[in-house]
Amino acid sequence: MMENSKTIRSPFFYVGDKYKLMPQLKQLMPKKIEQYIEPFVGGGSSFLNSKGTSYMLNDVDSYVVELHRQIGSYTGKSEELFDALFEIIDFYGLSCSYRGICVPEDMKKKYVKTYYSKYNKDAYIRMRKDFNANKNDFLRLYLLLIYGFNHMIRFNGKGDFNLPVGNVDFNNNVYQALNNYLDFVGEHEIEFFNMDYISFLERIRFEKNSYVFLDPPYLISMSEYNKLWNDKKEDELCEYLDSLNERGIKFGITNLITHKGKVNQRFLEWSKRYCAYDVKSNYISFNDNTIKADSQEVFVTNYA
Ligand SMILES: C[S@@+](CC[C@H](N)C(=O)[O-])C[C@H]1O[C@@H](n2cnc3c(N)ncnc32)[C@H](O)[C@@H]1O
DSSP states (O other): OGGGSOOOOOTTOOTTOOGGGHHHHHHTSOSOOSEEEESSOTTOTTGGGOOOSEEEEEOSOHHHHHHHHHHHTTTTOHHHHHHHHHHHHHHHTOOBGGGTBOOOHHHHHHTTTTHHHHHHHHHHHHHHHHHHHOTTOHHHHHHHHHHBGGGOOOBOTTSOBOOOBOSOOSOHHHHHHHHHHHHHHHHSEEEEEOSOHHHHHHTOOOOTTEEEEEOOOOTTSOOGGGGGOOHHHHHHHHHHHHHHHHTTOEEEEEEEEEETTEEOHHHHHHHTTSEEEEEOOOOOBTTBOSOOTTOEEEEEESOO
16 A cells, blocks of 8 residues: 555655655565654654554654654644644744735745745744743744744754744645644554664564664764764664664664765675665755765665
């Protein structure tokens, strides 16, 4: 069923998400997954396109995990979620093309490629200020990421959200993605965790049909969350995966082998013990959102 189904887009539109790779990746997942485990869940494009029975999902970023929990809490109550979001949108006077609240034509003509950001800038800054005064307001945080530059979740050293406005608004894709997400969450048993990936994996009681899907930060690329990653972490992860392999637990991991002239030699060497598949790169980084022809992205599995 999944093979022919459409790829589900996560409503978090996460930087570095695997949305474009999912048609390939889901074909490479095991046919039978009972316990799906994802230590670096990010926006969730991967689990949304898998077919497990129960889900254990983790990320070290507490805001990301709380966004999943809060948005997921509206399962079966999507109208309530949309009402709450639209109320905030209207409070600030943001555009909302999904509801036909559009940027005026004269502004569109004047700022042909940037009219959303021009129109929403002041409202966005007010919403950001209010969120920074109450960081438990996850619906505002969700809208900050929807209307924000590249849909990122970015905080400064003082712990304040500091992303500038983006050139997008709440459109039909956002509406659709939220509905799909709530449907998926409603149909599956899902638990979220917020810890370092190794503590998360160490507490799991693996079962016969457990499957660990990993999309860690990429060592040789630039991204906000890559600041948390280094050679030591990558070695520790590869070692941990070897131990899973010895215990007969299936895993699949993505990584970038080459990027802008850099080579991830340690991962390349390690991957030779397993099955490696080239996957078409859609790599989008924090400060470079072009598709890179010189990037080689791989999916490595310990099963054929
Ligand atoms: C490439 S992203 C995952 C993207 C996800 N597959 C998607 O489609 O949206 C990597 C994620 O790993 C998380 N991360 C970074 N270091 C971590 C760590 N030590 N433990 C757990 N998660 C970590 C980041 O917060 C980020 O969300």
